[in-house]
Amino acid sequence: MIRNAGLVILILSLILSCKTGRNTQSSTAMKLKNTPKKEVVYQVFTRLFGNTNTTNKPWGTLAENGVGKFDDFSSLALKQIKDLGATYIWYTGVPHHAVITDYTAYGISNDDPDVVKGRAGSPYAVKDYYQVDPDMANDPAKRMQEFEALIKRSHDAGLKVIIDIVPNHVARKYESLNTPEGLIPFGKNDDTSVDYKRDNDFYYIPNTEFKIPEWQNGYLPLGGELSDALDNTFKESPAKWTGNGSRNAQPNQNDWYETVKINYGVWPDGGIDFEPLPQESAQWEIKEHQEFWTGKEVPASWVKFKDIALFWTNKGVDGFRFDMAEMVPVEFWSYMNSAIKIKNPDAFLLAEVYNPSLYREYIFKGKMDYLYDKVELYDTIKNIMQGHGSTDHIAPIVEHQKDIAVNMLHFLENHDEQRIASPEFAGNAEKGKPAMVVSTLLSSSPTMIYFGQELGEPASEDLGFGDPSRTSIFDYGSVPSVVRWVNDKKFDGGKSSTSELELRDFYKRLLNFSTQNSAITGEYADIHAHNRQNTEWYNDKVYSFVRWSDTEKLIVVTNFDAQDTFGFELQLPESIIKKWHLSNGKYQVIDQLYGNQEGELNVYEGKAELRVDIKPLQSFIFKVIQS
Template sequence: MINKKTFVTGITLLILVTACKTNDLRMNAAKDEALPKNKIVVYQVFTRLFGNKNTTNKPWGTIEENGVGKFNDFTDKALHEIKDLGATYIWYTGVPHHALVRDYTAYGISNDDPEVVKGRAGSPYAVKDYYNVNPDLAVNPANRLQEFEALIARTHKAGLKVIIDIVPNHIARKYEGKTNPEGVKDFGVDDDVSVEYARNNNFYYIPNTEFIVPDGNPPLNGEKNPLVDGKFTESPAKWTGNGSRKAKPDQNDWYETVKVNYGIRPDGSKDFPELPAGFDKKSYKEHFTFWQDKDVPDSWKKFRSIALYWMNKGVDGFRFDMAEMVPYEFWSYMNSAIKTKKPDTFLLAEVYNPKEYRNYIRLGKMDYLYDKVETYDKLKDVVRGNSWPDGLSDIQKGMADIEHHMLHFLDNHDEQRLASPEFAGNPERGKPLMVVSTTISTSPTMVYFGQEVGEAGNENAGFGTHSRTSIFDYIGVPNHQRWMNNGKFDGGQLSDKEKFLRDFYKRLLNFSINSSALMGSFYEMQTANRFKTVSYDDFVYSYARWSESQKLIVVTNFSGTVTSEFELKIPSELISKWSLKDGDYPLKDQLYNTNTIQMKVQNGEGFAKVKIVPSESFIYELK
């Protein structure tokens, strides 16, 4: 926990920096883009786990022991319930065919060596065939692509749009495009393997050197397998996905993958045309035109073809894994082609370096980036007692020009579960974080399946560790399975607390997608209340959101133990912006519609008495 006595001076200086002149932050996208009319909510599912009804959860269990979900488990009822929760998009994580340890040779698929596969079910980010889907997910693996196409159609019928992964930085060590469209060659087929680098090679090589399996824990936890012999044939060895140039990568490297070459020389210089100055202000149409007569590396063409292939299947968007490890010039080339084909395609990138955000948005033409190291990390620090929430205002100020492009989340396949002891500690403590994450900006909101019923990721799955729902193993997701209720998708096995929690998410998300104010302006009220308002406690945070037709005041209490009762000050500057005259105004909470307080405006300044219990939030609307 932080020490208030030693922290107060620093926080006071922080608040002075965020004085009222910075409060009027009109949230806009880039000038050549228009904000969507309503909030976007992405519901992420780990596809092979979603429909799994098996509750055995044996560490390192096989499909037969632990079960696996299928495309067909996303029934009309399941999709209706996801839509009813408030989702507008569903991200089917782990759809492209990736390396895994299971015999599908009867379907023309080669076996993968467990020594270059993480876990038994395999990493979804070691893609083996970009033109087909994971055979584990199909009732009939021979028809796996058709089963996914049917799921796309069912998803659209339910009023949801479809997102899948594309992993541009790396692919599985044993990539085999068994179902390539006519004219499409596999990665590496035409590579000159005698050199470390060539512009049109798809990979980087370690010439005249054999790949050596990394040391570490035995594959499959020591289980016997005919392919486990301490060897994996790769000659010459390739660079590993995370950039390791060793023929024998470390066990902590992304040893199951190889890095794709985009025309970046080993010394880091660029071997392709660069965007002219000023192209950060150009539209995707102008970017598309720029690339029409340019010669680009072969890997660029291959990934553009992959994206357009899936768009032709009806996919509405992509989540690009580790996008910042790929040059933004490539993204300009690919994303402008995607947008030219379908302008409303949803493009989400995994980027963690704040210094590069604007390059990937403005030059790379990404719609959205992860807001991980700013809002997510700050909220996690606050709920764990390591900082106060005041800094959220600075984050909003610092990203005011790109805030719509920074997707907010508190849970995903890579992170510790929100309800885990390592994060919020329990689902109730996560509720104020969810309110702020959802309402503080115009950005999309993402929810990871099971989050809405308090899934804590406690299972020992095998290769995967607890606090994160494993992406490498066959496993069940207990809280989610109780909501799934053996395929009824009616929450029939949930506890009362879990039902109330899901109801909270449903109320919050549905309010957000129907609120014009949440696509409007932001005004931080922390400066007016911190250290100036009696009993406005350290872990209370407040701000206003508004549009022409709706005015909101959000108050949240991050404390898990302290009830705060105080008179909230609504600054005169905000009262003026809202054109309010002196008098009394009702403020009605929009989450549960049971709490109405009075705001009194006197001499141009507003006051409202608030009582807020631990982990509670109010979204007050001016009536």
């Protein structure tokens, strides 16, 4: 046992990082992804995608509001997602989580609505990691076979498959009836007489019973429906810590009360019961990480989650999105991710980490392929889209992330965030266009879009527990723009509006261009700062940069302003002229997004200028034609 080891490790890390600087980490990043390939992740909330029932009653039951099925992802549907530009599909909400719908006929115990969020339940309160959600199966008795068939259909369509693993917490009533023989479900062998023990899976509050939160601000489970199951009690003795770390036997309504926190060998006071990684592990290859853990005793929860990840890897799952990864020690990630990568070197490992000071720890030591770029790029671009921010703030982020740029996944929507078209975000899906061009083309890191984003879904429905502006992940319902595009399972947009189809066409053009053009996995340089200083009428509502490879040279210009057209002589810095080997003369440029805009890049006496007249929310991807 090492008590207060975290402080010691932090001090040593700071000392060593000051000595080594960023060059070491930069070379490590290149080792991780030395031949980048642009990936596009299509995130879909699985139980909503194919549901064409438009009732959308608040707190509606499955029978009232309907539910999508694995089978709704037909070969035709998957082909359309692939044609949109996706290379991966992230099926969100697949592992069996706590639900209120009665499946006792299939040997599944009922869950208590007092500790379930919404009518359909949170996909991040997993009840059985070795089974899939019964809601999405035509025959719940064969739900695993139906999901395995979906994996195969996805692969046949040219899409790789990602699912969630939620390492920080599980459902308060975790009950893995499908744990393979020889493995042990979470909590089965715990010593509940103590608050902590290394091989306990949970933290306990000995001799104290769990209490339901005090409901406030008019909230009641199931919207206040009268139900025998809603008795304001849930038997849990002794009480466990709640998923977000609350140590109260009666968590707050705003705590993650439906979940319990997993113990990774971290004492309540912060001490650790595992060997810390040495600083040089940031430069290790995957095999060296695995060798480090070979023969060492690790907490029981580590082994359980490793077995879970390998179980799904063996089923053909190509990668994982790890929920709230920063709430779990980086050493665990070294242990589990190295095991996954030994089994599948090409596994796609994406983590939710919101603290920028931890990014490099989780990439280099934890062996994550990708992290959400939420706090820096997403938050900055959202601010610009809302009219509050300046494009001047983008380039410093790119510079700060230079050594890990390839590892930072970019997005504008996901299941946690507000929809672009919602009044609470931008109120207009068109405002996402320049943002998507910047987010997608800024680096070779993956781009992610959330189903319905390409149709301008505003998420205005009040389905119960979930709030409008975010498509609810807790309730039964459907997504209106997606229903129109699904068009009675024709998946052709036959009921979509003209504006929805035009927006989808924009996404299709942009995403496919990003995966097919060599410049997007080539070099990058900012030209925004140069133009801010030297170009008349160029302002901080516009953003520009260049991308290039040996065969392609691109100039990207976007206008975030929703009202004004801007005209200016865009300039390339002398350094770019030299790197591109441009001689004096005029070069034709052709927009690659829609192909209907041409111009001339005039190079003379160490200068290069391109006349740009850019309309509100317009973007150009100019290709320089060199004979």
